[in-house]
Amino acid sequence: MKMANNDPATFLFNALKAKKLISSDRLDFFRDIVLLQHRIKKKLHKAHPPLNLSDEFISKHIRKGCPLISGNNLPLDERILDELLQDLLTIVQQHDSSTGEEIANIGFAHRNGDINPAVLVGRLLAQDSRYFKFLSKAIGVRWDLLVYMSLSLAKPFLEHLSSLFNDKIDDSFWLKNSCPVCGSLAHIARLDKEDGKRLLYCQLCSGKWHFARIKCAFCCNADAKNLKIMEETEGPYRVDLCDQCGRYIKTFVERKAIDVSEEFIPLMEDLATTYLDILAEQEGYERSFFSPPEAEPCQVPGDSEFFH
Numbered sequence: 009m010k011m012a013n014n015d016p017a018t019f020l021f022n023a024l025k026a027k028k029l030i031s032s033d034r035l036d037f038f039r040d041i042v043l044l045q046h047r048i049k050k051k052l053h054k055a056h057p058p059l060n061l062s063d064e065f066i067s068k069h070i071r072k073g074c075p076l077i078s079g080n081n082l083p084l085d086e087r088i089l090d091e092l093l094q095d096l097l098t099i100v101q102q103h104d105s106s107t108g109e110e111i112a113n114i115g116f117a118h119r120n121g122d123i124n125p126a127v128l129v130g131r132l133l134a135q136d137s138r139y140f141k142f143l144s145k146a147i148g149v150r151w152d153l154l155v156y157m158s159l160s161l162a163k164p165f166l167e168h169l170s171s172l173f174n175d176k177i178d179d180s181f182w183l184k185n186s187c188p189v190c191g192s193l194a195h196i197a198r199l200d201k202e203d204g205k206r207l208l209y210c211q212l213c214s215g216k217w218h219f220a221r222i223k224c225a226f227c228c229n230a231d232a233k234n235l236k237i238m239e240e241t242e243g244p245y246r247v248d249l250c251d252q253c254g255r256y257i258k259t260f261v262e263r264k265a266i267d268v269s270e271e272f273i274p275l276m277e278d279l280a281t282t283y284l285d286i287l288a289e290q291e292g293y294e295r296s297f298f299s300p301p302e303a304e305p306c307q308v309p310g311d312s313e314f315f316h
């Protein structure tokens with residue numbers, strides 16, 4: 009998908025709308041969220057004090073298997089976070105009036121101090137699904153809406169930092185299924201046409217890293233009899249399914265694409281292939297921000313199975 013110089017997000021969303029693959033209301037919602045996050049990222053580029061990570065810090069963390077950013081060193085500007093939360097609440101309510109009561113509950117809990125946007129981001133980075141379940145009950149808001157709001161709050165901050173550090177990472181020392189920048193899981197994958205290597209794209213910071221080709225990107229199951237593939241008859245996508253954890257990931261197969269010269273923008277690819285999510289969900293597989301409970305412990309560098 010090609011980027012226009014003046015207003016890339018609007019251009020891409022209009023192009024997607026013309027294809028009529030998903031409803032125009034849904035696209036308008038995502039466009040407004042992306043435009044808001046772009047506005048916040050511009051502010052961060054100007055005003056946010058960048059995190060100063062030396063090459064030595066980066067190399068040491070990656071070799072130890074620790075992501076570069078955690079709740080401990082993530083710089084968050086609380087004023088910008090509060091502004092972002094207010095604008096997110098407005099957009100969600102504008103596009104989905106059925107959320108009115110829940111949006112009011114979030115606003116009330118924020119004013120009361122029961123919700124702190126920085127804590128939401130920190131708990132999300134810590135993969136603390138129990139916190140979101142607890143909060144959901146405490147303030148009367150569906151937990152998936154709370155997770156979505158938290159993800160949308162965290163995204164501009166993490167994408168800003170990922171744009172600074174992702175290219176400095178030598179991912180041949182990183183064998184994990186989680187992002188080397190922020191530790192989150194992937195939301196889309198890509199198979200390289202030349203060498204067949206598999207790249208995962210982070211659902212939170214949009215960073216990318218290499219990962220073993222025949223392995224679940226969520227629970228790390230490598231037993232081929234529990235891994236399935238659902239191929240498109242036409243088109244470059246397939247869906248990788250895992251019967252061990254019940255998760256799936258959409259994969260762009262470059263060698264099946266007619267033109268791979270266009271820029272690969274994970275969010276737009278994800279939206280353009282919503283029909284595959286529907287198919288996977290009909291087959292009983294799901295997506296989730298959090299690691300499945302049965303996920304294997306992370307591996308240590310030196311494993312010879314890399315890039316199989």
Ligand SMILES: [Zn+2]
Pocket residue numbers: 170187188189190191192210211212213214215
């Ligand atoms: Zn990430």
Ligand SMILES: [Zn+2]
Pocket residue numbers: 224225226227228229250251252253254255
């Ligand atoms: Zn799995």
